[in-house]
Amino acid sequence: MARLPGPLREILVVGLGNISHPATRHSAGHFLIDSLADRLGIRLQSERMFSVGKTTIDNGGLDTVVTLVRTKPLMNISGKAVSTALRQHLDDSRPSSMIVIHDSLDHKPFTVSSRFGGSAGGHNGVRDIIQALGQNQGFHRIRVGIGRPADKDQVQHYVLGKFSSEERAWWGRDGKGAQDVWKEIVKILKSG
Numbered sequence: 115m116a117r118l119p120g121p122l123r124e125i126l127v128v129g130l131g132n133i134s135h136p137a138t139r140h141s142a143g144h145f146l147i148d149s150l151a152d153r154l155g156i157r158l159q160s161e162r163m164f165s166v167g168k169t170t171i172d173n174g175g176l177d178t179v180v181t182l183v184r185t186k187p188l189m190n191i192s193g194k195a196v197s198t199a200l201r202q203h204l205d206d207s208r209p210s211s212m213i214v215i216h217d218s219l220d221h222k223p224f225t226v227s228s229r230f231g232g233s234a235g236g237h238n239g240v241r242d243i244i245q246a247l248g249q250n251q252g253f254h255r256i257r258v259g260i261g262r263p264a265d266k267d268q269v270q271h272y273v274l275g276k277f278s279s280e281e282r283a284w285w286g287r288d289g290k291g292a293q294d295v296w297k298e299i300v301k302i303l304k305s306g
Contacts, residue, residue, distance in 0.1 A: 124179040126204050128196050130189050130216040130239045139260040140273040143215040145285055146295055147184040152287040163195035173303050189239040193246025209253040221259030226294040228256045256298050
């Protein structure tokens with residue numbers, strides 16, 4: 115049965131990161147899933163390849179199930195975990211019903227940018243998800259700006275560096291960054 119355009123009835127929100135490097139710029143997606151879970155009163159349950167939790171929200175008079183997922187494999191090999199979560203936790207397992215939150219060196223620090231589809235843009239975690247979905251690029255992304263270090267030879271050290279206290283506050287439960295991410299999720303839910 116074809117779905118009519120309009121608000122989504124369910125959405126999978128996936129945060130990418132490296133479980134071995136918590137609260138780092140590279141694990142911004144994980145950090146934000148934890149922030150959103152706190153905001154929404156969701157308790158994440160550990161499963162084999164990810165932690166997951168869900169709640170139902172009012173989306174303009176339509177109940178919408180929001181499922182949060184924090185991946186366990188290293189970011190660059192997280193595609194299988196994401197495709198499994200999509201199949202196991204959404205009735206409509208289409209990639210278009212998924213939002214992936216990840217760090218972005220190409221966006222200024224403390225910014226949020228969303229887009230639907232397109233290439234991985236150099237992000238290896240997104241590239242692995244596209245591959246695991248059979249080259250399907252048709253999912254939403256929320257890119258969390260972390261900026262680039264001045265010295266391009268310091269990128270690995272920079273992305274694996276711990277959040278500053280300012281970054282932790284910004285992306286934390288009550289921070290402006292977490293609010294901006296939630297606003298983007300709501301826009302996606304309303305647009306379908």
